[in-house]
Amino acid sequence: xxxxxxxxxxxxxxxxxxxxxxxxxxxxxxxxxxxxxxxxxxxxxxxxxxxxxxxxxxxxxxxxxxxxxxxxxxxxxxxxxxxxxxxxxxxxxxxxxxxxxxxxxxxxxxxxxxxxxxxxxxxxxxxxxxxxxxxxxxxxxxxxxxxxxxxxxxxxx
Numbered sequence: 335x336x337x338x339x340x341x342x343x344x345x346x347x348x349x350x351x352x353x354x355x356x357x358x359x360x361x362x363x364x365x366x367x368x369x370x371x372x373x374x375x376x377x378x379x380x381x382x383x384x385x386x387x388x389x390x391x392x393x394x395x396x397x398x399x400x401x402x403x404x405x406x407x408x409x410x411x412x413x414x415x416x417x418x419x420x421x422x423x424x425x426x427x428x429x430x431x432x433x434x435x436x437x438x439x440x441x442x443x444x445x446x447x448x449x450x451x452x453x454x455x456x457x458x459x460x461x462x463x464x465x466x467x468x469x470x471x472x473x474x475x476x477x478x479x480x481x482x483x484x485x486x487x488x489x490x491x
Contacts, residue, residue, distance in 0.1 A: 338379035341455065345372040364445025371452035378459025382466035388481060409474050417467035424460035431457050 348369040355362050384390055400408055433439070434450040441447045473479035 335380060335383035337455075337458070338376050338383070341372045341375040341379060345369055345376060348372060364441070364443050364447065367441055367443045367445060367447065368452075371447075371455075375452070375455035375459075378456045379462075381459050382462040385463065385466050385470070406474070409479075410471070413467060413471040413474050417464060417471045420460060420464035420467045424457065424464045427453070427457045427460045 348365055351362060352365045352369065355365070397405065397408060431450045431453045434448070434453055439449045441449055470479060
């Protein structure tokens with residue numbers, strides 16, 4: 335979450351620099367692309383922390399009708415599937431970074447940034463998310479999982 339916050343601060347600085355540059359008539363090459371990279375980094379780096387705080391959107395329509403053993407089985411199945419999908423995402427994100435580095439893939443903008451550099455945030459975010467889902471899965475299987483409840487749902491009108 336701290337890395338996501340730093341990426342968000344970097345994004346703010348990039349946008350401010352871009353606006354200021356337009357006002358005074360000078361251009362910083364590639365600033366829009368780097369702002370986009372930082373925006374993606376914010377999203378990916380915050381995934382696991384958001385999961386562990388119970389802030390991910392959950393479809394509770396079916397879950398609300400279940401209780402006891404069926405509910406627990408549904409939670410275990412959902413978390414197992416989520417862990418598998420997160421692990422696959424992490425694997426393919428890592429593979430994308432490896433291929434970008436191997437083929438020397440660069441951005442099409444005038445800054446020619448090697449794409450493996452901004453893609454690293456995606457890898458870190460998905461790997462940590464996979465670890466978080468695996469942790470939640472294991473905790474649920476052992477009966478130790480405490481699901482944090484977001485208070486936001488109760489504030490909707």
